[in-house]
Amino acid sequence: MIPFKFIFLFFVFWSGVPSLLNAQKVGLLMDSYIIDRWYIDEKLFTSKVKELGGECVVEVPHGDADEQLRLAKKLIEDKVDVLVVVPVDGQKAVAIVEAAKQAGIPVISYDRFIASQDVSFYISFDNEKVGKLQAQYALRKMPSGNYILINGPVSDNNSIAFHNGQLSVLKPYVDSKKIRIVADFVLHGWSELEAMMKTDEYLTNNKAIPNVIIAANDAVATGAIQALPEELVSKVIVTGQDADRTSLKNIIAGKQSMTIYKPIKPLATKAAEIAIQLAKGEHAQGTKLKFNGIEVDAILLEPIVVDKTNYKETVVKDGHISLAELAGK
């Protein structure tokens, strides 16, 4: 006679099998962890997928677009039900969407746009507005003078959107000669070091002292600030994005002027919900929006300006960072 406890354990196990078998398998393809935020994106996304009964497999190509394609093909072979991609290169990632389409797997373009009409869904922030808010903030603080723009790589469609947003706000001031864009750098990567070198190169070869550095994200801002001579630090208006810890500390210390906070929780959790819906073959509600002439279902979230006057009510209140972390070394 089989002891009752084994019969009981068998049925407990057996009742759990269907949910394990039916769990939607979500493939998450990151870019890299060079920028702090991506750790947060991954953690919040994977925990939401699990909460929704799904299983999440994460692959990280560490900034290599060809490796990202290879990893995508591996996830497709492993029969994921949906692919969520932070493209290393928005053009090269089109091959990922094509490979997934052949296997009948929907693709969500996460934060950065993949230039393919076969993308099933695009979720991000209003990235052009990010650039507009950076430029508007700088003009409020410095309505005339010399402006340097430092943006990220064009392989990241967001860089182009940030830049377009900045220029759309600055143009009337340039046309009226109130401001001069004395340098307009486009980096090869979102690199603090490259930003420092470009700023140093500018200061070495040019007489026109910058009054403003429109840095597209916090890593770029930190690099630019490191290249500034002591007497210019805290005098030059420096923008940023991502509300990184280093930059928030620099904002409190007066070295950086502002950052754009993009709350990651709503982005990551909404993306996880959409991933589970698409994995189940359901339709995910979005708005038909055009990016580079390509129309896709999309959700764009609102970016938030953060500076010394409101960081407690925004990034601290949201739990994005604590006062202890800001006070710490």
Ligand code: GAL
């Ligand atoms: C962008 C992203 C920014 C920034 C950058 C570097 O695509 O929107 O938040 O961090 O990548 O990773």
